[in-house]
Amino acid sequence: MIALPIDAALPALLQALQDRDEVVLQAPPGAGKTTRVPLALLKEEWLNGQTIVMLEPRRLAARAAAERMAAELGEKVGETVGYRIRLESKVGPDTLIEVVTEGILARRLQADPSLEGVGLVIFDEFHLRNLDADLALALTLNGRDLFRDDTPLKVLLMSATLEGERLSRMLDDAPIVTSEGRMFPVTTVWGSPLQPSDYLDQAVVSKCLDALDEQGGSLLVFLPGQAEIRRVHQSLQDRLGDRSDILLCPLHGELDLSAQRAAIDAAPAGKRKIVLATNIAETSVTIEGVRVVIDSGLERVPRFDPRSGMTRLDTQRISKASATQRAGRAGRLEPGICYRLWSETQNDQLPAYSAPEIQQADLAGLALQLSRWGVTPSELSWLDAPPSAAYSQACDLLVRLGALGEDRKLTRHGGDMAELPAHPRIAHLLLRGHSLGLGKLACDMAALLGEKDIQRGAGADIHSRLEILSGEQRAQRNEKGSVQRARRLAAQYRSFLRQPVLNPLADPKHPGWVGALLAFAYPDRIAQQRRDGGSEYRLANGRAALFVESDALMKHQWLVIADLGSRQGQREERIYLAADLDPGLFESVLQEQVAQVEELDWDEHEGVLKAERQRKLGELVLSSAPLAHLDDDLRAKALINYIRRKGLELLPWTPELRQWQARIELLRCLELEEKGESHWPVLSDQALLASMAEWLTPYIGKVTRLSHLGQIDLTTILRTLLPWPLPQQLETLAPQTIPVPSGSNIRIDYGERPPILAVRLQELFGLSDTPRVAGGRQVLKLHLLSPARRPVQVTQDLANFWKTTYSEVKKDLKGRYPKHFWPDDPLVAEATSRAKPRKT
Secondary structure, X not given: OOXXXXXXXXXXXXXXXXXXXXXEEEOOOOOOHHHHHHHHHOOOHHHOOOEEEXXXXXXXXXXXXXXXXXXXXXXXXXXXXXXXXXXXXXXXXXXXXEEEEHHHHHXXXXXXXXXXXXXXXXXXXXXXXXXXXXXXXXXXXXXXXHHOOOOOOEEEEEEXXXXXXXXXXXXXXXXXXXXXXXXXXXXXXXXXXXXXXOOHHHHHHHHHHHHHHHOOOXXXXXXXOHHHHHHHHHHHHHHHOOOOOEEEEEEOOOOOHHHHHHHHOOOOOOOEEEEEEOHHHOOOOOOOOEEEEEEOOEEEEEEEEOOOOEEEEEEEEXXXXXXXXXXXXXXXXXXXXXXXXXXHHHHXXXXXXXXXXXXXXXXXXXXXXXXXXXXXXXXXXXOOOOOHHHHHHHHHHHHHOXXXXXXXXXXXXXXXXXXXXXXXXXXXXXXXXXXXXXXXHHHHHHHHHHOOOOOOOOOOEHHHHHHHHHOOOOOOHHHHHHHHHHHHHHHHHXXXXXXXXXXXXXXXXXXXXXXXXXXXXXXXXEEEEOOOOOOEEEEOOOOEEEOOOOOHHHHOOXXXXXXXXXXXXXXXXXXXXXXXXXXXXXXXXXHHHOEXXXXXEEOOOOOEEEEEEEEEEOOEEEEEEEOOOOOHHHHHXXXXXXXXXXXXXXXXXXXXXXXXXXXXXXXXXXXXXXXXXXXXXXXXXXXXXXXXXXXXXXHOOOOOEHHXXXXXXXXXXXXXXXXXXXXXXXXXXXXXXXXXXXXXXEEEEOOOOOOEEEXXXXXXXXXXXXXXXXXXXXXXXXXXXXXXXXXXXXXXXHHHXXXXXXXXXXXXXXXXXXOOOOOOOOOOOOOOOXXXXXXX
């Protein structure tokens, strides 16, 4: 074996794993941790014949790591070292190291929470913070605590750029082992600041051509997504012409494994490669011959929008950690160079780490697995816990799919869904389709939905994709890899569906069942056309979607949309993949999705109550009929809901009543600050809205028009909410008016805190201290007014005003109001509400 930087850290790592069951390993790119660490641990005594399971974030990395370790042992994959990934497995009876993708470990844990026979779980490249990795770690730690008292299960987290201290604290202050130094140095070349309006493709192509002239070796180019890879690939083909010494190799997750292998293998003698990759090449994979990295500094990440219930792909700048990983690809085999298409100043502004997927992903799959495990998120250990709003929305979807009951407990159907290696939407489609005798069609549909679109550039109708998958239509040359993967995935799904067919359909070949199957998976994306033949549709979740270009599906009034998306800030979603839907199915197989509700609401234009019995599918109204003979309670309930939406200003408030409300709130806040509790009730607008059904319902049963609200005696109604003897205390502690030295009673404005006393300056002559309320606990804010009642000074310290500021104010007022009384010593002068005091 050749020497690798990680070798120096192996003794410390072996000792740490001997002493502790949890260890964090931090090693920079190129150190060799992925292939060298599992092999170094094979003969440790504490392993005692048990196996090692190592998690990789991607299929390509898992297979490459297993092949490299097997090669170092002089063996074939499947002997000592094997791997399990989606659609492929190479393990044998003597396999001691299994390299798996993260989702596979989560499903294995569900079947065997103790991981019997496993001595060590290695989480490689944990800094990527994939959702499946976070889930697998949480379940591993919990299963170990519950079932592995006798034979401890060790956990090793390792990565090149890792939040080691946070992870150590999470793992009960686990030791951190660090490997220093890259195998070879990498020189960074900064670019000029790239603005969003600049053409990324042109900048990348130009830098590639420069690097081919200036540097030797192959190039690895990081681009945000497949669209950019296709465009740059075409541009380079055009610019390079007939140069046979340059091989252009795309590399992304949707390529089949043979195409991915072609990208990572060494170029033939006398040739160089330009590998155009997404962030799939960021970790774990060594691409032979690469010594030049060109980094666009961008990545495309899925971001779930809880408001719409949809996931969109957003392009964003990478983190510093990702930039470090990418640059490290150039120094794996020899000294390298990294061209960054951004400036050093822009680099300083990058976030340290990318946001973990758990904070911005669709959590439906995670919620289903936790329900199957029998826990809530709060019962597990997380580096970052699932956001409560997104988790709650995921549970709502699972209820709608029948995976959870109304009590949020896993149903039998949910248990069957959780056993399938698919998103809960797809799992529900598979099970419901199979129960109707549509198993083959359901598996084909699930495979299409699980892959990227196999027919890019065609219309949105999913029927054409199904015809390609079944062989009725020929696939284009660039589609064959995706089609082959989809067929293998469909076959895998069919191997999981062994339940009996419960309700076989009489006409399973009818094309209308395609829309029904999609509706099982996407009940919230059933869509109704806004106008006949139009491009705009309204979805059951209340959102809008449209066809940007004319599409054959626009002749259908009802659709189910499988794939849609939008750019940030856009209201409408663009329809990419859909199927027509027969609305007659709402009376049969889709009947469970239809709800009958009584809708009562107030018509703002006419000011009267509208009451209907509606059949609804989400926000879409299928049919409606008027409700007759409404009783007072239903009318009051509808009015309460309307006021809650529109706000309390619909009620006949008076300025005096608003002051009454503010006076109570002042006394309540003062008491909370002093004692931590208060006997004054909460009568804020928010509290009144929340409790409106209790205090307002008895007085609005006879209201038949919105205009009648103005006749409600709101003052009397609200004053009943203040129990005795608080009304008396209110007048004492927070009086409406306060006497001043002139003899006037001046009204206090409690609309702000501190309350405001706006009073003419002359009426306070002789008063040394600022007036107070609430038994002296609250100082008033004085707005001192001129004779024309214009503010001349604002203060809460009247004594200091007389001492320091009054003389200047007096000069100004004496010039503007010469007929008024402006004494030299205001503290001994007689206060007056007139121009001058009365003569005695």
